[in-house]
Amino acid sequence: MFEWLFGRRRRAKAPVLGSRLDAIGAADRIDLSDLTPDLVSFLGQTAYLELAVFQSLGRVVAEAPNLTVKEGISVVAGEALAKHHGLVAELRKKKVDPASAMEPFTQAIDRFEVLTRGRDWYETLLGIYITAGFLDDFFARLVTGLPRTVAARVSAVLTTPGSDEVIIAALREGMATDPDLGARLALWGRRLVGDTQLVARSAIAASDSAEGIHRRIEPVFTDLLGAHSRRMDELGLTA
């Protein structure tokens, strides 16, 4: 269902501008530009992903345990919405109807969104935090295959630092109140990151050279899992 075009725009890898992964090294130098989907597919897929994240955060805002958290998470929801609108703006620049560009990706992303809904508010919040973080990083790695000027702007959109501290504070507050929550969140985080990798990988597996691609994408996943572990660490959870 995902359209990945191969060998269309081979070129020297441009650095991912402003990526929070810049400092990681090794896998950062792997050239994935030939795995980058065509521009419209890339933008449609990421734009709908951010819209789905926004929708999920909207529910989290509506059901927040208190007004301080509600206010805080509303900022995070606004950040996801800004990413969505930033990506939609790129589609509009190309005179592409955003709805048409997003349409091919709605089913898979909606299904994934349902999967990330937890048993309670805290699990759902962790789910959004963990999966959106991983997928933003994943797509940020693929921008190198986009036309250079667009790549810089799209990278800037995807890697805009969010108000993670609000999410971390809300989850820590929940764990302080409920002694069982931490263990539950650790398990949930582990399950989610597996599912998230499958989603990212499925996008690539649709191609005809699946095996080779998997071998190349593995070190990138290892990197992204490093970022994931740091997110879990900040919550005092083992990834």
Added chain:
Amino acid sequence: MFEWLFGRRRRAKAPVLGSRLDAIGAADRIDLSDLTPDLVSFLGQTAYLELAVFQSLGRVVAEAPNLTVKEGISVVAGEALAKHHGLVAELRKKKVDPASAMEPFTQAIDRFEVLTRGRDWYETLLGIYITAGFLDDFFARLVTGLPRTVAARVSAVLTTPGSDEVIIAALREGMATDPDLGARLALWGRRLVGDTQLVARSAIAASDSAEGIHRRIEPVFTDLLGAHSRRMDELGLTA
């Protein structure tokens, strides 16, 4: 439950900067500044109102009938959120905790929000459009009693033009498909504007000079109803 302070800051009426009501005349010159709540109550109440509007629009985005409408309404949701954050920023400037300032108003606004939920997606969307429009206009009329520099900024926040055309297009599309929807929406709009006036009025009725205030506020309501009628007109509905 609303705290309105009287006679605290009598002064010559400052024009409501950028109000979409500027052109209306007569009632625009009625000085309501002595009816303006104290700054923290004003900001807490309007900030929570915009947050509630955002939450409602979040649900509308999630349940939108198609992707084009979903994308369009997400812009409107972002506008409500920006208003909320603009008002919260004013509270922060005053070193006031936004949650504490909003808290006294959550119950009444939540109750009102439930009241504005319609029987279907279209009624709910009309409900948000009509009630948020009326209440933004209402509070914009009251900014004249706020300290001058704050008043200008708050007025600018409340009267920022929104993407009404997106809402109008979505509702017109619905009415084109369902021949009964128009009549239903017209009735719903009439009921809502009654309830909305009660909400606005109840804020004032808590004071000890209710009768006189009611007489002064009536011409303002007449004006706001004019703006309401124009909103309904644009939808081809009779207010």
